[in-house]
Amino acid sequence: MNVNILEERTGQVYEKGQGPFSLKCNLDSLPGAVSQRACVFCGSRVVLYPITDALHLVHGPIGCAVYTWDIRGALSSNRELHRLSFSTDLRERDVIFGGEEKLEASLLELIERYMPSAAFVYSTCIVGIIGDDIQAVCKRVSQKTGVKCIPVQSEGFKGNKRAGYEAACNALIELVGSGPIDGISPFSINILGDFNLAGEIWIIKDYYRRMGIEVVSTITGDGKVKEIQRAHGARLNVVQCSGATLSLAKMMEERYGIPYIRVSYFGVDDMADALYRVADHFKDKRIMENTRSLIKEELDSLYPALKEFRKDLKGKRAAIYVGGAFKAFSLIKAFRLLGMKVVLVGSQTGTREDYEELEAVTDPGTVIVDDSNPLELSEFLKEKDVDIFVGGVKERPIAYKLGIGFCDHNHERKEALEGFIGMYNFAKEVHATVMSPVWRFVPRKEMRS
């Protein structure tokens, strides 16, 4: 590698084929780095935010609430309470004398106004410092109003996004188990870890419906409090993604004996695999048949459509930098399906197992990074002569500045990328950005030589 890497970061970068694999991860970011990472609060907020009929009150100064106001297209089939922004807007006075009173008043007022099915109260860094007892406030207000108020201990400084997932799961488990479960089919699941970006959960739900499986609750995409309260009546938890909701599945297994499987709905293989594994679980002939014919039907229409894209994309080079590593596996396979090569893959919050698995599935020469920064990323993109970069909001302009195509596989995606149709959308998006004529005007060739 001819790339300048921060000395302290060398352990967090690995090029496959260069010595035995080892990668440090789950470290705190180095102070001073232009880290792409977010905080605990951010993690909790993204997990819980799609619950559409709950109140989400951010207890803290105004910014934390503003930056998480409707920034993901987590779609709802019903109420859209989650898309409003509520903040206690703490002022200097509150910081000195405490914000509990303000919180309680706000919560009472909001519950009266909006009649939510439940309320989540997020604590932010400053609340952790001034020591407001949000637990006690939530309890009091729950008693007064009859609306369940759940504290989310998401003080930002207590870790990274991953810790926020935990905090969110701890909040969710308080809802699970409080609803009636009669009448639930023996062939029933909860969908965990999908946030209904661009309506993705509706695609997946429809597959399960066609298979003959009842979806008891969706956690948390298009989430509804009543459904989540019944989640313990499902027979299987199907957990997707990097484990934002994995610990909820584990808790539910412990508490209610519900087994879980981890799947990905992204890419053809993983999508099919997910459905087969769910079908397998129920060992029901009819379900298995339905699944088979569903997948065949979908693939029959998908493959011919992909062919055109493949022709153009064959041999192009892709780089991946995403929040959780789990998504990266699916992306690698998806790029392979398109005939493309993945030359860089990294994540903000991958775990040791994640990276080991990444190492196993990538080609020699592929660079693997944990918690990278823009300078490092841009160096790699140049060195590896990448044609498309998959990342989040902060990475897009960097890719464009380098004259490289980009695909948002994070919360700002506008097209559904899950399911079989999602693979088609993905291919289309990749094709559009890689093959765009605008790159002709970029002085990229000269710069690179």
Next chain:
Amino acid sequence: MLDMTPKEIFERKALRINPAKTCQPIGAMYAALGIHGCLPHSHGSQGCCAYHRSHLTRHYKEPVMASTSSFTEGASVFGGGANLRQALKTIFQVYDPEIVAVHTTCLSETIGDDIPSLVKKAREDGIVPDGKYVIHANTPSYVGSHVTGFSNMTTAMVKYFSEKNGGRTSAINIVPGYVEPSDMAEIKRLATEMGLEAILFPDTSGVLDAPQTARFSMYPKGGVKVDALKKTGSSRATLSLGKFASEAAGALLEQMCDVPYQCLDLPIGISSTDRFIEALIEFSGQTPPATITDERGRVVDVMTDMLQYFHGKKVALFGDPDHVISMTEFLVDLGMKPIHVVTGTPGKYFEHRIKKILDGKVKHANVRAFSDLFMLHQWIKNEPVDLLIGNTYGKYIARAEDIPFVRFGFPILDRIGHSYFPTTGYRGALRLLEKMLDAILDRLDRDAPESSFELVM
């Protein structure tokens, strides 16, 4: 989405619904990006920094670089001193900026980290290389808003750099306020056209509207240089544009270096641009060149062309106080009626100024500082308007009430291109006029029955 907003207005004591402001550090970060070779540094946990960068990126569609002290539990207990030291070390080793502009967050403010003495120690210990600068501003978000943060960082530039050396140059300082890179360029152009040498700070033009070069550069070409900042102390005067974002820097310069300052409104719309040009005339002793008088003439020309559509139209507007003050005046100049006027930033001056502008022209108006979009929406429900003007967050109200909507101010998260065209100066006025009329006429076309759907309007 806003179907639960009740018409009946109730007073809220302790609650913000759909805010019309955000927090100080993002303003400080934006201001710091207006210094050439500067890396903004967020002294707090990494979440804030990630949010501010994302938010700015969504608005400017440009890479936004900033580092963070990455506070963890330890820092929250023992203070962030060690983190800042390590941060400065990393920054100068790896990112090699000319300047690091440290701003605090709610967290480090509450813990009470003393940034200047931490930096001083770091410098003594050789962590800050010679010839490099570290400046800082305190930006607690529980005070003021993002505009306050911008003002605080701009003021820090004076505090750290402006030198009093006895001499007086013919240059003037201009503090342009929390405006787009294109606005900063436009304001500078106007001063230059008037034959003045102007030091504009901060100056994000050439930073957050940098061209495509097939190269990623941490420090694009633009931004005010440190040398220029030092010279601000010997300029003959300062023009602070906008009381909220820019006055403090001008006042400090006067206090520190005896450079007299004048605080004007942001030159948005015709009257405030006129006053800006008049001030420039006074400094240059020159009459404006034909380029400028022609520009003005065009604005007046278009205003007359459009008058029939604008006159008497009711408008609701919200945004940052300096923007809204000038825009309100512009609307009144056009014969429009701004009846609901909101800013999220606290400040009595805002209400006072708006009421003065409206005095005798608009009988009943709702005007409020330190308010939010929920309030604005309620007002609109009670008295509907023909046009809504504000940042992206206005789109919810525009949709709920089916009102033509013009995006104006910060942030604009759902459109591209706004940062390339000024809304300041006469050119900016022209652009605003076009935008407003387009919005109104598009609506007219959309709603017109076939029989009155006209080709020529």
